[in-house]
Amino acid sequence: MRRGSAVPAEGVDSRAMPVRSGWTPRRGRGSLQRPLHSSTVSPSSRMPSRIIAVSRAVSRALLTLVMAGHALVAQASRVERTVDVAGNYLYGNNDQLILSARAGISARDTLYGFRVESRYLIGVSGTNGVRRMDRRSWLVAGSLDRRPEDRHSQFILASVEQSFELRINSRINAGAGYKYLIDCDTTYQLDASAAIVGEWSSLPPTTALGAGAGVQRSQLMRFSNRLRFRNQFTDKMNLDHVTLIRPQIDDWSNFLGSSQTSVGYLLSSRTSLRLTFQNDYDSQSRSRGARSNHNGQMLVGAAATF
Numbered sequence: 001m002r003r004g005s006a007v008p009a010e011g012v013d014s015r016a017m018p019v020r021s022g023w024t025p026r027r028g029r030g031s032l033q034r035p036l037h038s039s040t041v042s043p044s045s046r047m048p049s050r051i052i053a054v055s056r057a058v059s060r061a062l063l064t065l066v067m068a069g070h071a072l073v074a075q076a077s078r079v080e081r082t083v084d085v086a087g088n089y090l091y092g093n094n095d096q097l098i099l100s101a102r103a104g105i106s107a108r109d110t111l112y113g114f115r116v117e118s119r120y121l122i123g124v125s126g127t128n129g130v131r132r133m134d135r136r137s138w139l140v141a142g143s144l145d146r147r148p149e150d151r152h153s154q155f156i157l158a159s160v161e162q163s164f165e166l167r168i169n170s171r172i173n174a175g176a177g178y179k180y181l182i183d184c185d186t187t188y189q190l191d192a193s194a195a196i197v198g199e200w201s202s203l204p205p206t207t208a209l210g211a212g213a214g215v216q217r218s219q220l221m222r223f224s225n226r227l228r229f230r231n232q233f234t235d236k237m238n239l240d241h242v243t244l245i246r247p248q249i250d251d252w253s254n255f256l257g258s259s260q261t262s263v264g265y266l267l268s269s270r271t272s273l274r275l276t277f278q279n280d281y282d283s284q285s286r287s288r289g290a291r292s293n294h295n296g297q298m299l300v301g302a303a304a305t306f
Helices: 049-075
Strands: 037-041 078-090 095-108 112-127 130-146 152-163 168-184 188-203 215-232 237-248 251-266 271-282 294-305
Touching: 078 271, 095 130, 095 294, 152 188, 168 215, 215 251
Parallel strands: none
Antiparallel strands: 037 215, 078 095, 078 294, 095 112, 112 130, 130 152, 152 168, 168 188, 188 215, 215 237, 237 251, 251 271, 271 294
């Protein structure tokens, strides 16, 4: 496999916070409702105690992952640290600059596999000397796998993200799942995974409610399904692809999607050039004021592995 690859973590992988007001109990045994909790909160109101409890729980989950990863790094047979920087620049009638940075550390042995990854992206465009920010997003994600080299394995995951272009103030995910290794050899790997993920989001008000409605907070559950393929074409060229789909469990019209395809060319044992196409989808983004539910970019950059 390519040493410079940086594939989004499952759960990632992707990316609502409950309050007491507006909560409605279930109407019958076995019945489903849309968001488990949903309400409108004015910006000046105090953060509810339940949101604080959720934040602390997810923080503990991330801290547990980090501590487990630290112990694993100390004794793992394989440890990899990856940093890559990429960008895209267009000029002419409309200037546009996109910069992306990513850093990650992974460690594994026959019993456990651990990965933490962070990424940041910003995009600026301008016309006639007037510049505006079009994109700004960041993500921190972690995962811990049990027996990652077996055909059947289990994992836990957690992530925190924010996206200006998709109108996400903050989104927290935490869950657990199962991975199946479909096929692999020394040059390629194909695997699929499924997980149940809890999501806590803080979102701008929908256009139907208007800007004065305040921040929208919700809590819901999603299915998380990932397909990943890696192939080493030659000693120097490789390809990575990841597709992630996350529908809401009780409302499949509300779903998230992510697809990343990356082609790398090794310059040395530690450095590589990379061409990456990334596309993210949020079925509710336009209702929150975004111009599109899609957010995609093609980036050219370099990666280093230590």
